Amino acid sequence: MKRNIRLVIAFDGTGYCGWQRQENGLAVQEAIETGLSTMCKHAVTLHASGRTDAGVHALGMVAHFFTESKIPEHAFVTGLNSLLPFDIRIRQAHEVSLDFHSRFHATGKTYCYNFFTGDVQLPCSRYYTAHMPGDFKPERLTLAINALQGTHDFSSFEKAGSRDTSLANGRGAVRTLFEVTCTADPGNVNHYSLRFTGDGFLRQMVRILSGTLIDIGTTRLPENSMQHILASRDRRKAGLTAPANGLTLEKVFYSPLT
Template sequence: MRTIKLVIAYDGTGYCGWQRQTNGPSIQQELERAASIICNRQITVHGAGRTDAGVHAVGMTAHFSIATALSCRVLQKGLNALLPEDIRITAAEDEATGFHARFSALAKTYRYTFFTGPVLCPLRRLTTYHLPYPVSLEAITACLEIICGTHDFSSFETAGSRDKSRTSGRGAIRTIFRATIEEADPGFFQLLITGDGFLRHMVRNLAGTLLEVGRGKRDVPEFSAILQARDRNLAGATAPAHGLTLLKVHYRYDW
């Protein structure tokens, strides 16, 4: 048996998310369909995590196990021939036995993109949140410094993220290794966050609250108090899904 690791890019606009579901098409479902055709048997694809409906990726990873003589190059080419045009395998390679796309991961990096100009180019409408207001990068940067490190992120956790009745595990505690904001093009800003894991809608909830700080609706001390309160009702609105992209899943300390 071989363990095949895939790196996947996709436009999440037309999908109900990564995970296989009954209420619409998913990325996992499409990958399993294509892999099962190529390998002539039912294939289960394990992803590094879940992305929500409308969220994109350029570096999602997944793996599946199969006994086959097909090369990774042939598998990649075959999968791309069978997948919809909005999903592509950008790399395929053999991994050591025991590798797991989710449990072997050390961290993930997400990007949230927004535009503050008056008119958004329609070619970028599916991957960029249009927020036509001035935004203070200094205020957002101060908040990003606060979230770096290990914290309880309950204030930025959407209901249903986890089983709160469990007494084991780490609960809502996560570690943010790196968080920055930068201007990519005039008016286009990228919020970049690398962490050892993320709760449901955590990045989007953080982005929504950070943007309220950037617009002057909240201040930095209030943001700090929200984090400490561990109360989702105090934080801001969830930022739209289409501005979020999973950039990379890290299996080495390379962030």
């Protein structure tokens, strides 16, 4: 009997070319599919809630696959983790309805961007925290964060050429950000986290938003610039794309966020 198994996955993206299978290197998807194919004794294709770029991490990536194997749910956790490299872990495995789809049924995601603004970054944090040196003032982000929350056309924060803008279907670059926050790590001076929860994200949107907010916080951009950048719908008006190593996909939602 055909089964649909949903996995919740955590991974350190440092050594991978991203989530999706590619010809130029090992992808997280490929590593997990290889383990699943060994367990299920047939070729397995994972369908994920989205993609991540090379060097991006995840605590709660969701993906599903179909199988006729009778392997119990819990065994997909223990069995897969015994086959996978230590930088990929299966956190949960549950059988779901056959019509469930990790991507199309997702209602939102939360991403976290960690960065350090001091002069000298300690080596132990270099894979998970971006080094963005400068005199960062989080209070300068109030106007920008207020401008971002809500439903907007985020064309200014999309990787150039990543979407066919000639297509008339779909929602284009319109997305809704339910919450945007910036918090300081009380135990680590000059360490900050930007967190974004929304109903969907464009290619590299979180990294470009993060780079722009950090530019505002370090006075490289004016405090009131976010509204103008949004209205321009021009990628060239926004800040630089922040490095991939600071970004982590924390959670994928499958229920209403409003």
